[in-house]
Amino acid sequence: MxxxxxxxxxxxxxxxxxxxxxxxxxxxxxxxxxxxxxxxxxxxxxxxxxxxxxxxxxxxxxxxxxxxxxxxxxxxxNRFLYKSKLFRLRSVMVPVDISEPSANALLFAWHLAKKFEAKIEVIHAMDSIFEGGLPSASGFLAGYKKTVQAELDDFIKTTLEKIGVTYGPPAQTPPAPKNGEETSEPAIKSTVLYGFPEEVIEEQSQKNDLIVMGTTGRGGVARNLFGSVSTEVSHIAHCPVLFVPAEATFNGFHNVLYASNFDSLDALRIKQVLTFIQRLGARMHFVHVGPAGEEGLELERKLFEVNYEHAGAEYPFIFNKMVGDDVIEQLNDYAFQHRIDLMVFVTHQRSFWETLLHKSITRKAVLGAGLPVLVMHSDDDMLK
Missing domain, CATH: 3.40.30.10 (Glutaredoxin)
Structure with a gap:
């Protein structure tokens, strides 16, 4: 009821x-x-x-x-759409490891939170008392956590200064609008939590609407998009995850590539992504990925068109098909040719994304593209 x-x-x-x-x-x-x-x-x-x-x-x-x-x-x-996390987008979580890549993710998160009038929660997970900074003089864990918290707040302050934003912890509430601005700056909360990063992020994702995180960090290869933490997050998060390459610069999203196979033709997810990019003023490029001679493409195009028109999109969508084994490499070529700002993977079953993640060509191609990647799964908890 x-x-x-x-x-x-x-x-x-x-x-x-x-x-x-x-x-x-x-x-x-x-x-x-x-x-x-x-x-x-x-x-x-x-x-x-x-x-x-x-x-x-x-x-x-x-x-x-x-x-x-x-x-x-x-x-x-559209009551189910209104309950979806990507649609309401009130809270953006940014897991950081005090590195340049995570600083870039924070900048992306700030711009998105500003656009959607959302709050930001910056978290740093301590999976070791000697990870992420210098231990406190006392050597006690509580004292060390205080040291890391100070390091985290200084990291946020230094990062936001790059775009002329002043951060002063605890900053639990946003400042009042200035000079007739329609929206104020996002509220930012910073927290240091104990635990392994994957477990901390999964737990915190249940109460956030979007995760924004960098694709490389202090742990090098073991902490990039295709390493232990980010790959695991892409599987277990209870909300959409936006992965931001270290070299990416936020200039808004104008052209969005929606990568699909038949599993990702989910009407509700399509509407979620469409309403998201509409609020960003972007154009949708619907690109099917699959083998040569695959049947059912015309039906897929028509189904997507129905959902697209029902969403009342401002711009007409562009439909294309990519054929071959090196799917991501071809998507990157398409992205380069059409000035794509964001890739979106929406899957009905996680096996599709998982297959892509475990191909070496995928790792090289996506990292080489330098584009943000939004990962969504057709799970019930995306609607909570």
Whole structure:
């Protein structure tokens, strides 16, 4: 059953919202219950800052205005999309190892968080009391953690200074907008946690909507995209993961390559990616990867087209097929020729991405492309 909450102070705007919700339900019936919340403390406790507001299954979908009946109907029709992590994108996690590659990932995360009005959580995992910095003078673990925390905050401060952003821990809340800006700078929280990086990142990914991490780091080959940590994260994360090469520079995303085989033709994932790139103002390049003589491509193109049109994309998508064994190498060639800014891999089963990861040509080609790679899986926890 879908729970619909209407927040307001029993004024004309709230009554208007209630009427529009009723009309939307009459045109698109849902197994639902509608609750009205008017008590100020309860409204704030539910995370609503401006009324009237509309909440769907615990997620605020409209705030500070009265949506039209048509808009509410679309929200009901796409209610699963509104629950997806990539769509709501409220919290971005950046695992760092105090290296230049992770600094670059932090810069990418900051720009995305700014665009989507999300908060940033920077984490550093200590899998050894002597990893990541100098031990404290006392030699005790608690003292050492304090030393690493100071090193982490200094790392964040130095990194953000490159783009003219001032960071002063604890920075739990964003500063007020300046000179009429529509959005303020993202709130940033830094945390040092004990544990192996893979385990820490997996646990923290459950409460974040996107992970942004570098493809190389202090551990060299053992800590790059195709090494132990990042490869494991690409398999076990409970949210999408954006891998950022050390040499990549954030200039926005204008052309996005959606790499697919038949397993990745998932309507909900397509809509998630489409709404994500629409908010970035990007164009979608849908590129099928598979062997020569493969059947079903026309059906795949039509299915993708239906989902694309339903999402109301601004630009027409571009459909292409890549044939051959060295799939990633061909994708990199396509990316170079079409000025691709981001590659997206969405798979119904993790075996497709896993197969790519374990080919030596893949490792060389993707790292050589110097492009960010967004990895998503068709898992239920991507919708929590």
């Amino acid at each position: 879908t729970t619909i909450k209407i927040f307001g102070e029993r004024d004309a705007a709230t009554r208007h919202l209630r009427e529009n919700v009723a009309l939307a339900l009459s045109s698109f019936p849902l197994n639902s219950r509608v609750l009205e919340v008017s008590e100020p403390n309860t409204i704030r406790a539910d995370g609503v800052a401006n009324t009237p507001a509309l909440m769907l299954d615990g997620d605020v979908v409209v705030e500070g205005r009265v949506p039209t009946v048509e808009e509410i109907t679309r929200i009901f029709q």
